Amino acid sequence: MRRLLLALFAVLMPGLSWAGVVWRGDFETGGITQYTRAQRVSTDRLQIVQSPAFQGRYALKATVRQGDDPIDSSGNRNELVYMGQEKEGSEYYYRWQVMFPTDYPSVDAWQVFTQWHHSGCCGSPPVEFFVKGEEMRLTLADSATPWKTKLVRGVWHDFIFHVKWSSDASVGFVELWLNGQRVLSKYKHVTLYEGDGVYLKLGLYRSDTVKPVGVVYHDGYTQATQLADVLPPPAPPPPPVDAGTPAPTDAGTPGPVDAGTPGAGPGTEVPPAGETPVDSSSPTPGTGTVLPPPGEQAQAVGCSSTGGALGVLALLGLAGLPRRWRRR
Known part of the structure; x- marks a missing residue:
């Protein structure tokens, strides 16, 4: 037998x-050991906290004060670094959550909260999420900004980011969901510099002209090869209704939002001059539901x-x- x-x-x-799942950096170890290293001036700048937390028991509190420069480079920063496996032609889904406190500074300067930095020494990364003034933005190589939205403080922002990593603009693309709504359809663009890889930097990195103390919370970072692997678990079924009690009626549910239409979900697709987002059609999700990209089916x-x-x-x-x- x-x-x-x-x-x-x-x-x-x-x-x-x-x-x-390829990798988790969700802080559920109660520390920062999931990451390769930390760039911080002191331990209090990158702290593991229990509140606020989006999921699980722990989250990261990243604090930056003017003058924080742990690597003797431009700007001020305190960041975690993870050396992943992204390379030419690889494709991943990333999910993580970010919260900006109600007193987060409003300045007309860049404040990066998540970036995939190139392995080369200098210049802006090929993919970065940052705050400028009262906006959150996604910016790619050559300063392309295909998406931005109003900054909302005091709430968790739940990102799912889909990337095909390539130095070829006809191959590389990005796609973005925010709080369950697709806010950027597949957008073809360079996502790697030729000959370079990328690595994750999570925390806060900002212009050294910013004076007020800045605090950002991060939670739940997950990297996977399929959309299904980063989606939240399904909601439990409702309890059975007593046959002698009439079922409750819906007092009025908001209609579905066309998450594939620019401006319908949180944020606005803003393609650079001469470039057009690809695959603008999309299904119609219910509020708060993340759907797979067109032509793809979420797998168990x-x-x-x-x-x-x-x-x-x-x-x-x-x-x-x-x-x-x-x-x-």
Whole structure:
């Protein structure tokens, strides 16, 4: 029986497909050990806190004061660094949450809260999220800004960011969801500098002209190869309704929002001059629902197989149990 199981497993293994998370930086270890290193002037600038938190028990509090320069470079910063596996042609989904306190400074200067920095030494990164004045922006190489929205303080901003990493503008693209609504359709653009890789920097990095203390909270960072792997778990089913009690009626639910239409969800797609977002059509999600990109279907997390491979293996495994019990 054992030889038969091994033989069947060898035949069926090519049909198995595994979905999973590539990396988590969600601080649920209670520290910053999930990251490669920290760039900070002191430990109090990057703290793990229990409140506020978007998910789980812990989040990151990043604080920057004027003059904070732990790496003797331009600007002021305190950031975590993660050296990932992004390379030419790779494609990932990233999900994380950011909160700006109600006293977050409003200045007409750049304040980067998430960036994928190039492995080269100098210049702006090919992908960065930052605040300027009263706006949150996504800016790519060559200062292309395909999306921006009004900065809202005191609430969590839940991002899902889809990237095809490439130095070829006809191959690379980005796509963005915010708080469950797709706010940027697939937008073709350079996402890598030729010959460079990228690595994640999470925290706060800003112009050294900014004087007020700045604080940003981060939580839940997840990197995966499929949209389904970063989506929140489904809501539990409602409790059964007592047959003797009439079911509650809906007092009025807001109609669905066309998340694929510029301006319909949070933020506005702003393609640079001469460039046009690709794949502008999109399905119509319900409020707060993240849908997969057009032409893609969210896949279940875990293992799936063609032809019920796992079911076959499970039945064969059970077939051998009576004999082992008799031997005992």
